[in-house]
Amino acid sequence: MTEQEATQKLPAVLVLDDGRTFVGTSYGAVGTALGEAVFATGMTGYQETITDPSYARQLVVQTAPHIGNTGVNADDAESQRIWVAGYIVRDAARRPSSWRSQQSLDDQLLEQGVVGIQGVDTRALTRHLRERGAMNAGIFSGDSAEQSADALLRTVREQPSMEGARLAEEVSVDKVHTIEPSDHGWEGETKFTVAALDLGIKATTPRRLAERGIRVHVMPAASTYEQIRETGADGVFISNGPGDPATADPQVAVLRQVLEHRIPFFGICFGNQILGRALGFGTYKLRFGHRGINQPVLDRRTGKVEITSQNHGFAVDAPLDGPVQAPEERFGRVEVSHVSLNDQVVEGLSCLDLPAFSVQYHPEAAAGPHDSAYLFDRFIDLMSTAQSQEVK
Known part of the structure; x- marks a missing residue:
């Protein structure tokens, strides 16, 4: 035996x-x-x-x-x-x-x-x-x-509860490593450089950016704004990850600096919750969370329904009727861009006066459907717009 x-x-x-x-x-x-x-x-x-x-x-x-x-x-x-x-x-x-x-x-x-x-x-x-x-x-x-x-x-x-658990630093990388576009099938010149704050990032996520011509520096969860700027990043990404977003004060502080300097930002899952907190909204624990690769989400801008991959037990407490002024007024207006069709939980935020947006789900399709792949292209569009404005 x-x-x-x-x-x-x-x-x-x-x-x-x-x-x-x-x-x-x-x-x-x-x-x-x-x-x-x-x-x-x-x-x-x-x-x-x-x-x-x-x-x-x-x-x-x-x-x-x-x-x-x-x-x-x-x-x-x-x-x-x-x-x-x-x-x-x-x-x-x-x-x-x-x-x-x-x-x-x-x-x-x-x-x-x-x-x-x-x-x-x-x-x-x-x-x-x-x-x-x-x-x-x-x-x-x-x-x-x-x-x-x-x-x-x-x-x-x-055993301790998941509420109040600070886990992102436990699962993050210890040092910066770089994902090159050329390693993932991209044959042209590198379009942009992105600093990705790893709070529990999935390996497929930086690959999805790299295959679109983006150089990605995957950075430890405790990285500072100054360390992010040292990478020469054209945009900042905050990943998914475990634990209670109420414990992520260092990451919220870093993101507020990113927003203040109008650096294009994209966040998923934990990154969505951190954007919510940076804008002044609260977060709360869901009763049983959303986990799986068959979660229906409505994109309120297009009216399309996306079948999404999700894994989260917390959510952003933001008004569904918008746009509204962000509680942190210096960041202007924000709207809930996506909602869950199962329970109306906030599934995405979009800043109207800043180049920043986020979603509560995982668009990299590992595992899961490819309905949300367009979000990586939207991030690239944000960086393109920011670059053209600098040239002017």
Whole structure:
């Protein structure tokens, strides 16, 4: 019997903060995993999900029942490691079947020490989280699952909440690295240079800019405005990332300097929340968040509906009726450009007197649809306009 086969036969239990439990068997590594239980609704893209740094400190429930069928490979990973704190599935594939597969998913979970559970009724679990909201939880397998129910629940309840969690610096790069257009199929001259603040950036995002002729300097989350200017950037980008945007005071301060100097700005996900805060709006925790690759969003300017890839548990508290004066009046007028068609949550902001905009979702399509690819072109248009105004 292989190590993988042995671990799949060990008892495991998922314990939620409200006391509900789900029994299954171990998947991946054996032990204890603690975090916030959230569900992701994508039917594909599990590898991109687990390697997305935005999922740091979360136990991800896959609502699709069959997981691991196509294995994993080096090309589809969005970072250098798996970031989910734990993994919850219904039917784990016994063996992968794909010409692109280089390793089974459960082998990779085991190799990286990620504790999971399989055989769980993920439909019932998702319905429970939909009703009660995302909450702290724990996966316990092997010896740790043999503790008393009271001891397991106490362990779950003693962990900190995602509210107030500052995680971006934990998942960010340690030093600047540069993505060149020529490395991603661009054959012309470099159009612009962008400083991308990495709060948990997915690898595909700078590639989407590079393939359009943009040189991207990926920078640590703690980078200062002065360090950004030293790159000679024509525009600034702030990425997706984990944690509570209320803790991102340093990044908010940097973005306010960017806006004051009218440097073109584009933010996604966490970057959208930081733009909201920089403009003076508040943020709040969603009941169960938006996670998956099938989230419908309305572009209010065009009337088009985009099917989007999302992963966020917080949102910007801004008025849907606009344009309005930004609470930070020096930044002029702002409007909510995109809204969720599921619950009317703010999905995008557009500054009307500054070259800045953001969206709450992931337009790089890793994994997910390509409906929102135009946003990268919109960012390039902003930089082109700013350059032409400088020439005049």
